[in-house]
Amino acid sequence: MVIRVLRDTQRRLGLWAGVTVVALAGGAALAWHTLRAKPAGLEAREASSFEPTVENRGPAPAPAPEGMVWIPGGEFSMGAKDPPDMNDTVGMQATQDSRPVHRVYVDGFWMDKTEVTNAQFAAFVRATGYVTVAERTPRAEDFPGAPPENLVAGSVVFSPPDHPVPLDDHFQWWSYVKGANWRHPLGPRSTIARKDEFPVVHVAYADAEAYATWAGKRLPTEAEWEFAGRGGLTGQLYPWGDAFEPRGKWMANTHQGHFPDHDTGEDGFTGIGPVARFSPNGYGLYDVAGNVWEWVSDWYRPDYYDELAGAGGVARNPQGPESSFDPSEPTEPKRAMRGGSFLCTDQYCSRYMVGTRGKGEVSTGTNHLGFRLVISPERKSE
Secondary structure, eight states: OEEEEEOHHHHHHTOOOOEEEEEOSHHHHHHHHTTOOOOTTSTTSOTTOOOOOEEOOSOOSSOOOTTEEEEOOEEEEESOOOOSSTTOTTTGGGOGGGOSOEEEEEOOEEEESSOOBHHHHHHHHHHHOOOOGGGSOOOGGGSTTOOGGGOOOEEEEEOOOSSOOOTTOGGGSEEEEETOSSSSTTSTTOOOTTOTTSBOOSOOHHHHHHHHHHHTOBOOOHHHHHHHHHTTOSSOSBTTBSOSSGGGOOOSOOOOEETTTEEOOTTSOSSOOOSSOSOOOTTSOOOSSSSSEEEEEEEOOTTHHHHHHHHOSOEESOOOOSSOOOTTSTTSOEEEEESOOTTOBTTTBOTTSTTOOEEEETTOOBTTEEOOOEEOGGGOOO
16 A cells, blocks of 8 residues: 545545545556666665664663663664565555665664653643644635635544445545544544543644654654664564564554454454554564554655665665655655554555555644654753
8 A cells, every 4th residue: 555645525625635545556656667767776686685683782872761762773774575476466566665675874862662642742732732733724825716614624534434345446435524633533523532542643744743842852764763663673574573463463453354344353453542552562662563654754755765775885864855756646745654554454555564654745644643753862851
């Protein structure tokens, strides 16, 4: 699967606000292939070659801030393996933007053990009076020609049908819901009461940045996120290894049953769940696969890994491309996202795999998108 932008509802409303949803990969993958020719020599490069992760040695420079763990940094192979079956259009074949594998070095940093929770975000809102993008009434000047009655705040919510549907039309399981936001994740009649430990959702990129500034932290780069997500392992499919259910144990909140109409909840949850209910990875991070997607700071381009690999050597602390470009929607600014969500399944979306990538239009969020933050040692607050 890839992350695309749902505009069907906004078009009907006369609005033009992008909303991030899960969609099939075919068209976007084709567009990626036509984006540009690969740098010389890359066609022959073995994209599935992983060299050992080499962690920085030595202890953390100071005690970890509350709720965070030290990520030592070091050198690792970043990206996703080539699929064993090149006709696999759901799994690794749907991750062209995550290849070729390339060497990267990142400095050490502290990272939140979990995604930012409703309780933490509520404390930020109480302290600052912040209003999220989903809570703001769209401005007429931003949507010329839209009828005033359609300028209503809201967000996109996963709305599963009650019967099987073709998987080539994601509009059948996503709905723009007026009044949906972080306080009301399924719409105005829903609530986050007694859900303090659930990850906050319906956060646009600007919302995550605002919270980070208040907390004295920042969003991780995509390279930092993947180094941390791998937990010290080398090239494994998941943050815990290569087996999705090692010894029959569920390791993440994903979708079981028939997608999108029926989640059986075999992993203990139907839909989003609270943080830290599954085993952490090797660095002590929870939910780096499944539950909710996580914003990272990099602009999104599908050819960025080609650029880094083509430069040769080891990319040191890469910050992402200078600007965004998604050939499937070239005018929409997008940031990368990581980790997959409770909707990921081998029937449709398999990006709970640690080397794979997502993307999202920066001004919107959904009820399967959150974030976690990092601190670099030189920026740590005492």
